[in-house]
Amino acid sequence: MEEIQVIIGGKTASRVISAESIEALAPLLEAYPKVFLVYDRNVAWVAKEIAAGSPLAGMKAIDTSEKAKDLATVQDLCSWLLEAGADRKSLLLAVGGGITTDLAGFAACIYRRGIRFAFVPTTLLAQVDAAIGGKTGVNFLDFKNMLGVIRQPDFTFECAQVLQTLPHRDFLSGAAELLKTFLIDNTGNAYEKAVTMLSEAEVSAPDTLQKLIAAAASVKAGIVGRDEQENGERRHLNLGHTFAHAIEHEARQAGLDITHGEAVAVGILLAARLSEAMGLASKGLAARLEADWTACGLPTSVPFDLGTLTAAMTKDKKAEGDTIHFVLLSSIGQVEIRKISAAEATAQLL
Numbered sequence: 469m470e471e472i473q474v475i476i477g478g479k480t481a482s483r484v485i486s487a488e489s490i491e492a493l494a495p496l497l498e499a500y501p502k503v504f505l506v507y508d509r510n511v512a513w514v515a516k517e518i519a520a521g522s523p524l525a526g527m528k529a530i531d532t533s534e535k536a537k538d539l540a541t542v543q544d545l546c547s548w549l550l551e552a553g554a555d556r557k558s559l560l561l562a563v564g565g566g567i568t569t570d571l572a573g574f575a576a577c578i579y580r581r582g583i584r585f586a587f588v589p590t591t592l593l594a595q596v597d598a599a600i601g602g603k604t605g606v607n608f609l610d611f612k613n614m615l616g617v618i619r620q621p622d623f624t625f626e627c628a629q630v631l632q633t634l635p636h637r638d639f640l641s642g643a644a645e646l647l648k649t650f651l652i653d654n655t656g657n658a659y660e661k662a663v664t665m666l667s668e669a670e671v672s673a674p675d676t677l678q679k680l681i682a683a684a685a686s687v688k689a690g691i692v693g694r695d696e697q698e699n700g701e702r703r704h705l706n707l708g709h710t711f712a713h714a715i716e717h718e719a720r721q722a723g724l725d726i727t728h729g730e731a732v733a734v735g736i737l738l739a740a741r742l743s744e745a746m747g748l749a750s751k752g753l754a755a756r757l758e759a760d761w762t763a764c765g766l767p768t769s770v771p772f773d774l775g776t777l778t779a780a781m782t783k784d785k786k787a788e789g790d791t792i793h794f795v796l797l798s799s800i801g802q803v804e805i806r807k808i809s810a811a812e813a814t815a816q817l818l
C-alpha cells in the first residue's frame with residue numbers, strides 16, 4: 469500500500485491511498501462509526517466486495533449520466549442520507565467514476581452543512597483526476613460543473629483492480645487526463661513513458677498501470693496542495709479544458725456522444741495549436757502530440773467548426789468578462805497561462 473498526502477497549509481488535508489486489492493479498504497473504514505455507500509450501478513460488484521468486508525449503515529445505487537449529474541440527484545442523495553439516519557459523524561463513501569464522485573462529494577458537502585466523505589474511483593479518469601483535489605459539483609442550465617464546492621475528501625482509495633470491467637472507450641477517456649497530467653509535469657519523462665505504455669498496451673499489466681496512476685495522482689496532489697483554491701498553479705490542470713467544455717456543450721446541443729476525456733484529448737491538441745500560433749511553442753509540438761494520440765487510440769478531431777466553439781467558450785465558468793485564462797503548452801512538461809478572449813483564440817486557429 470502506498471500513500472500520497474495532500475498537504476494544504478502545512479496540514480494533511482486528504483490522502484490518496486494506492487492498494488493492489490480492494491480488501492485493503494476495510495481497515496480504513498473502521499475509523500468511522502457509520503459508513504453510507506453510494507455506488508454507480510455499473511460497479512455493483514465493487515460495492516458488493518466492499519460490503520462483504522465492512523459493516524455499512526446504508527447502500528444506494530445510482531444511475532450515472534451527465535444529464536443526471538444535477539441538483540435533483542443530489543437532492544435524492546440527501547433525502548436518502550436523512551432517511552437512513554446519517555449524522556455529522558457519518559462517512560459517505562462514493563464508488564464509481566467522476567460523475568458519482570462529483571455528485572456524492574457535493575451531497576456530502578451540503579448535507580447537514582457537510583459530512584465526511586471518501587472516494588473509491590472506478591474509472592481511470594476519476595483515479596487520476598476527478599477523485600483528487602476536492603472539487604465536487606453538478607451541471608446546471610446546460611453548463612458543466614456550474615454549481616459546486618472545493619472541499620477535500622478524507623481519502624481517495626485507488627485500486628487498478630476495479631478497472632478490469634471498465635469499457636475500453638472509458639479507459640481511453642481517462643488516458644487523456646493521464647497524459648494531460650504528464651504534459652504539465654514531465655518529471656522522470658513520465659509523459660513519454662505513458663505514451664509508450666498506452667500505445668504498446670503494456671498497461672494490461674495491473675502493477676504497471678497502478679504505478680502510472682500513482683504517479684499522476686502524485687502530480688495532482690502536489691498541485692492541489694500548493695493551490696487548492698485555483699488561484700494560480702491549479703489552473704494548469706485545465707490544459708485543454710476550455711476547448712473541451714465548449715466541445716462538450718456543442719456535442720450536447722447536437723445530440724452527439726463525446727466523452728469528457730475525448731473532448732479533453734481534442735482540447736489539448738487545440739491548445740497546442742494555439743500555443744504554436746501565438747509563438748509560445750516551437751512548430752511541430754501539435755503534430756507530435758497528434759501522432760502520440762493516434763498511437764494511443766485517442767481522437768484528434770471533432771465534427772465542429774472552430775467558430776461555433778467561441779460562444780460556448782465565453783460562457784465557460786472560468787471566463788472573466790471577455791477574457792479566459794487559456795492554459796497553453798510551451799513544451800512537454802511546461803505550461804503557461806495567457807488571458808485572451810475566446811474570439812482572439814479561435815481567430816488564431818482559423
Ligand SMILES: NC(=O)c1ccc[n+]([C@@H]2O[C@H](COP(=O)([O-])OP(=O)(O)OC[C@H]3O[C@@H](n4cnc5c(N)ncnc54)[C@H](O)[C@@H]3O)[C@@H](O)[C@H]2O)c1
Nearest residue numbers: 510565566567568590591593594597598603630631633634
Ligand atoms: N471533480 C473534478 O476535479 C473533476 C475532474 C475531471 C472530471 N470530472 C468530472 O468527471 C466526470 C467524468 O468522469 P468519468 O469519465 O469517470 O465518468 P462516469 O462516472 O460517467 O464513468 C464513465 C462510465 O463508466 C462506467 N463505469 C465506471 N466505472 C466502471 C467500471 N470499473 N467498470 C465498468 N463500468 C464502469 C460508468 O457507469 C459510466 O458509464 C465528468 O462529469 C467531469 O466533469 C471532475
